[in-house]
Amino acid sequence: MAPDPTPSAPPPDTEAHAALLALHHASPLVVGLFDPADRLRYANPAFRQAYDLAEGEAPTWAELMRLNHRRGKGAAIRSDDIERWIATALSRRGKVPHRAFEADLCDGRWLWMQEHLDAAGWMLCVACDITQLRSEERLLRQARDVAQRAALTDPLTHVSNRLHILQLLDAAVAKARSEAAPCCLAILDLDHFKGINDRHGHPFGDAVLVDFARRVQALLRRSDCLGRLGGEEFMVLLPELTLDGAREVLERLPAHVAEPHRVAERQEVCYTLSAGLTMLLPGDSAHSAYQRADRAMYEAKRRGRNQVRVSRGG
Ligand SMILES: Nc1nc2c(ncn2[C@@H]2O[C@H](COP(=O)(O)OP(=O)(O)OP(=O)(O)O)[C@@H](O)[C@H]2O)c(=O)[nH]1
Numbered sequence: 001m002a003p004d005p006t007p008s009a010p011p012p013d014t015e016a017h018a019a020l021l022a023l024h025h026a027s028p029l030v031v032g033l034f035d036p037a038d039r040l041r042y043a044n045p046a047f048r049q050a051y052d053l054a055e056g057e058a059p060t061w062a063e064l065m066r067l068n069h070r071r072g073k074g075a076a077i078r079s080d081d082i083e084r085w086i087a088t089a090l091s092r093r094g095k096v097p098h099r100a101f102e103a104d105l106c107d108g109r110w111l112w113m114q115e116h117l118d119a120a121g122w123m124l125c126v127a128c129d130i131t132q133l134r135s136e137e138r139l140l141r142q143a144r145d146v147a148q149r150a151a152l153t154d155p156l157t158h159v160s161n162r163l164h165i166l167q168l169l170d171a172a173v174a175k176a177r178s179e180a181a182p183c184c185l186a187i188l189d190l191d192h193f194k195g196i197n198d199r200h201g202h203p204f205g206d207a208v209l210v211d212f213a214r215r216v217q218a219l220l221r222r223s224d225c226l227g228r229l230g231g232e233e234f235m236v237l238l239p240e241l242t243l244d245g246a247r248e249v250l251e252r253l254p255a256h257v258a259e260p261h262r263v264a265e266r267q268e269v270c271y272t273l274s275a276g277l278t279m280l281l282p283g284d285s286a287h288s289a290y291q292r293a294d295r296a297m298y299e300a301k302r303r304g305r306n307q308v309r310v311s312r313g314g
Pocket residue numbers: 156189190191192193194195197201202203204205206209230231232301305
């Protein structure tokens with residue numbers, strides 16, 4: 001008899017799965033699994049011990065960092081401004097399939113953390129203790145990491161800077177070409193920002209820019225990318241979304257920033273933004289997609305500001 005040309009996949013090996021879980025449970029390796037919404041769905045005891053989590057606690061990654069910062073346990077966060085620290089970390093978290101870096105804990109330990117992301121957005125984090133590695137080497141690597149981070153971070157808002165967001169756009173364009181992976185691109189520009197500076201002063205204008213970046217980031221998914229192009233202009237990349245899906249996200253923004261709210265613990269402000277949205281097309285270069293989104297943003301300005309305009313290209 002001819003062999004079956006399409007042998008079916010082996011049945012799930014429940015014995016091996018149980019052994020894998022038991023090994024993770026007993027292992028000194030720090031193992032955590034985050035779902036696509038960045039909520040912790042599995043953590044072994046070593047992870048819970050490292051990040052100061054009780055059995056059953058299942059925060060999102062951002063909530064976990066806030067808890068660690070508040071309690072002074074878990075991740076060592078050397079910043080008075082936890083939201084700024086989170087913004088910087090989020091500009092790198094979950095943007096590439098694999099990433100490895102050093103992370104230190106409040107108890108003095110150093111971890112070599114590896115993040116692996118699948119296509120659906122699940123993220124496996126596995127770390128081992130590298131405290132015993134030669135400390136001079138570690139200091140050099142840390143200095144390099146700090147310099148690399150600074151080179152890609154906007155010093156005011158702590159989201160990606162122009163260089164980084166344009167690198168991410170190049171990568172999205174290449175992916176859209178080779179894998180036909182959908183990705184939307186938006187340019188956001190605050191309206192009459194000069195007036196805010198003129199009325200309240202430049203430092204208050206700076207605080208509004210920081211507030212704006214936080215508010216945008218709060219509406220985005222981990223896989224989305226936010227960067228400051230310069231002045232009061234920002235770029236957002238929204239992978240795996242259709243134009244309608246991306247528009248739905250962006251249209252929540254105007255109301256989110258227009259409601260009066262306190263900025264920098266000073267007076268209440270409300271401000272508006274104009275946005276241009278487009279989708280990467282197969283023949284696009286980074287330049288052509290950027291231009292289309294930019295033109296749509298200027299169209300929003302021309303039509304009275306405080307709105308999102310979509311360009312379908314072609
Ligand atoms: N506070 C602050 N202001 C900045 C920064 N970068 C640029 N600006 C100011 O942003 C203002 C931008 O002004 P315009 O380009 O006229 O734009 P606008 O007033 O927002 O008007 P529209 O975009 O047409 O709605 C200028 O006054 C710049 O000085 C910054 O980092 N901090």
